[in-house]
Amino acid sequence: MSIDSVETFLAVLQRTQVLTPEEAQDVARELGPHFTDPHDLARYLVELEWLTSYQVRLLFSNRWDELTIGPYLVLDRLGEGGVSEVFKAWDTINGRIVALKVLYQHLTNHPAAVRQLQCELQAVTRLSHPNIIRTFDANQVGPMSYFAMEFVEGLDLDRYVRRCGPLPVQEACEYVRQVAQGLQHAHQLGLVHRDIKPANLFLAIPGGWDGESLSMGRTAGTVVKILDWGLARVRSDADPSLRLPQLRADESRAVVDWHTEKGALVGTADYIAPEQVRDPGLVDIRADIYSLGCTLYFLLVGQPPFCGGSLMQKLLQHQDAERPHLCKVRPDVPEELAAIVQRMMARRAEERYAIPLLVAGALRPFAAVATRSSSSQKIVRLKAPSTAIIDLSTCRGSTNSQ
Numbered sequence: 001m002s003i004d005s006v007e008t009f010l011a012v013l014q015r016t017q018v019l020t021p022e023e024a025q026d027v028a029r030e031l032g033p034h035f036t037d038p039h040d041l042a043r044y045l046v047e048l049e050w051l052t053s054y055q056v057r058l059l060f061s062n063r064w065d066e067l068t069i070g071p072y073l074v075l076d077r078l079g080e081g082g083v084s085e086v087f088k089a090w091d092t093i094n095g096r097i098v099a100l101k102v103l104y105q106h107l108t109n110h111p112a113a114v115r116q117l118q119c120e121l122q123a124v125t126r127l128s129h130p131n132i133i134r135t136f137d138a139n140q141v142g143p144m145s146y147f148a149m150e151f152v153e154g155l156d157l158d159r160y161v162r163r164c165g166p167l168p169v170q171e172a173c174e175y176v177r178q179v180a181q182g183l184q185h186a187h188q189l190g191l192v193h194r195d196i197k198p199a200n201l202f203l204a205i206p207g208g209w210d211g212e213s214l215s216m217g218r219t220a221g222t223v224v225k226i227l228d229w230g231l232a233r234v235r236s237d238a239d240p241s242l243r244l245p246q247l248r249a250d251e252s253r254a255v256v257d258w259h260t261e262k263g264a265l266v267g268t269a270d271y272i273a274p275e276q277v278r279d280p281g282l283v284d285i286r287a288d289i290y291s292l293g294c295t296l297y298f299l300l301v302g303q304p305p306f307c308g309g310s311l312m313q314k315l316l317q318h319q320d321a322e323r324p325h326l327c328k329v330r331p332d333v334p335e336e337l338a339a340i341v342q343r344m345m346a347r348r349a350e351e352r353y354a355i356p357l358l359v360a361g362a363l364r365p366f367a368a369v370a371t372r373s374s375s376s377q378k379i380v381r382l383k384a385p386s387t388a389i390i391d392l393s394t395c396r397g398s399t400n401s402q
Contacts (some may be wrong), residue, residue, distance in 0.1 A: 009038035131182030154205035158198035172299035173367035183356035196291035268303035293344025
């Protein structure tokens with residue numbers, strides 16, 4: 001059904017159940033008579049926060065079937081990964097916002113893709129830690145596989161540093177200390193993440209991302225959470241009951257293609273441990289510690305430790321090159337902290353910290369939480385335009401509210 005009139009738009013709202021029946025009736029009765037263009041009515045409903053811009057685009061492009069996934073009402077598209085895309089959605093059963101990770105439709109019949117999502121699901125459902133994104137639910141609707149995760153506002157550390165530049169020492173160390181605590185929890189369950197990098201570390205910022213305020217330093221109460229456990233594996237000496245489904249050799253090659261540059265490795269070239277390049281199936285938590293050391297270097301310098309050249313040159317540098325010394329590129333970094341990063345990035349796994357808990361302890365003296373005055377933070381609120389039309393946002397239920 002093409003939306004070419006206000007009447008058609010109202011009929012579509014009722015048919016798709018993007019609003020509750022009562023809400024759709026209120027819109028038809030109170031707003032419908034005041035609009036002649038369905039696009040104008042849609043924009044007004046977005047201003048009232050009864051619809052989102054993403055929902056409106058789907059409605060007017062006749063993609064109604066994408067508005068709901070199981071019991072979840074899709075609000076926005078947040079991003080994409082190797083085998084899946086992530087949406088902001090409303091959990092109609094539990095009344096909460098979630099991040100919904102959904103397998104790409106064109107991969108629903110690909111065994112390796114489905115198994116990859118299952119691997120991640122089985123990894124994350126056993127994890128419960130403040131520095132790891134929580135998973136609430138998992139299911140399959142027809143051929144579509146999905147799982148619902150904790151929704152947090154903010155941005156990943158890769159984008160944060162690229163927008164704001166290298167971080168203050170205290171801030172960078174506090175974030176990495178938190179990640180080390182989350183990795184310690186995973187380690188105790190026998191899990192190795194195998195793709196620790198700034199883009200997989202999410203800075204949860206209460207109230208959302210505000211580039212102007214955060215560019216001057218971290219705000220109190222921010223938490224870093226580890227994302228994307230799609231490459232996670234159980235270490236060889238772990239309890240057999242913790243085993244994740246393993247990919248066959250032919251499937252593994254396909255999964256690597258989706259998750260890595262040029263399909264050449266399991267992990268990310270800028271942050272990968274030397275032993276992970278040689279045999280990704282035999283790595284332990286010390287590979288994650290190496291990647292976390294590279295991540296800390298990135299947070300302090302603004303670029304990875306080995307950032308030049310081709311993919312192969314980067315891999316060779318991780319294997320053979322002298323580790324860059326932080327104090328030479330960032331003079332305000334204490335020598336003791338530079339030594340910690342050097343140890344985290346040692347070529348040989350046995351020369352690194354044995355477990356993430358030791359990393360967290362070593363960083364604690366450098367990670368005192370910096371606070372900022374709340375008065376310096378900018379608060380932005382949407383305003384409905386001046387109009388004689390009744391403002392339904394004051395009486396609407398919680399369907400799309402946060």
